[in-house]
């Protein structure tokens with residue numbers, strides 16, 4: 001149900017509109033003057049206002065201006081008598097959505113209202129989608145409270161509004177793409193294009209036409225002119241992912257664009273100028289690549305204007321619990337997993353995460369799928385079973401060549417468990433999964449008291 005506010009000094013008119021529009025399923029509120037209308041609008045934002053132009057006190061035009069100050073997006077339909085159309089047009093210039101001449105047919109009024117309400121819905125939807133997009137890619141979506149991540153956040157905020165080239169370094173799965181997007185969506189270019197290219201995904205010739213576009217007939221199969229990613233990213237941001245994988249000829253071509261901000265399409269002679277902000281990323285050590293001759297030093301200096309380093313997850317373990325919560329929120333749509341068993345959390349924090357945050361996300365996704373109860377336990381941690389197997393192997397591997405008696409092994413384990421439990425018998429019994437009396441009995445047996 002949408003709410004419509006009718007502001008008109010004529011009692012009759014208010015009555016007609018109130019009666020006539022109610023059966024369209026809208027909630028109708030009325031006011032007899034501009035001031036009263038403003039008061040009502042302040043109390044509760046209407047979805048649409050029908051406003052009479054000619055009223056005693058503050059007139060329709062002034063009321064319109066004040067309404068618009070209050071709610072710039074609010075659609076206001078002006079009603080006006082014959083002969084005052086000029087004022088109605090002036091009102092349109094001040095932001096009125098429409099006007100309708102009195103006396104009007106109620107059906108005509110209904111059409112105008114429905115049309116403007118529909119437009120308003122679209123405006124709200126666009127606003128919503130835009131804010132979602134901003135939220136999605138602003139720092140709230142990059143999780144982390146470690147010092148290293150705080151540094152990354154500060155860098156993103158600091159560099160976003162400049163046009164400087166940024167290069168993001170980090171192992172696979174550390175969130176380089178997320179940072180690139182955050183830079184774009186926090187910059188003044190956020191309303192323009194964000195275009196990305198994976199430099200490792202395409203063979204050289206295809207990559208060239210992908211980046212710079214091609215003219216019709218430039219090569220077999222080029223049946224039409226096609227703009228490249230540089231052109232598409234004009235006024236926006238171009239994310240060059242896996243930059244360390246570029247071939248030498250492509251490095252030379254990229255260097256030229258970075259230096260001159262211009263290029264030609266493949267098979268073309270026209271030089272195109274573009275305004276593009278570059279964010280690059282790599283999981284390679286570019287300095288080592290320079291040493292080995294795989295990467296051009298001059299290109300490195302062009303790219304390395306503002307470096308951002310994403311540390312591997314194993315070096316910021318304090319972020320792991322937060323990330324687990326974040327992925328549970330995101331992936332456990334039915335909110336089934338309410339708890340995390342302490343041992344499971346421990347195992348997740350202790351793990352080395354070679355695949356970084358992406359691997360953690362996958363582990364949580366798997367847990368959400370396989371867990372039957374409301375708790376994430378060790379059984380849902382895939383590498384835990386592997387680690388457990390290797391631990392067990394360790395114990396068995398200790399068997400000396402000359403063999404060992406079961407009793408000796410038992411004694412050894414008792415000693416180890418007591419040492420691990422720092423002499424606490426209850427804990428030692430727990431570690432060996434036996435009762436405390438059994439532990440005491442065996443300690444007695446082997447003279448360990």
Ligand SMILES: Nc1ncnc2c1ncn2[C@@H]1O[C@H](COP(=O)(O)OP(=O)(O)OP(=O)(O)O)[C@@H](O)[C@H]1O
Pocket residue numbers: 141142143144170171172173174175176177178179283323326357358361
């Ligand atoms: N700090 C973080 N907070 C929340 N999600 C993250 C974070 N870091 C990474 N992710 C998630 O992990 C996954 C991998 O991130 P992303 O693709 O940005 O990594 P990458 O460094 O570009 O990896 P690759 O080098 O393999 O391309 C994505 O789903 C991303 O949303």
Ligand SMILES: [Mg+2]
Pocket residue numbers: 176177241
């Ligand atoms: Mg990536």
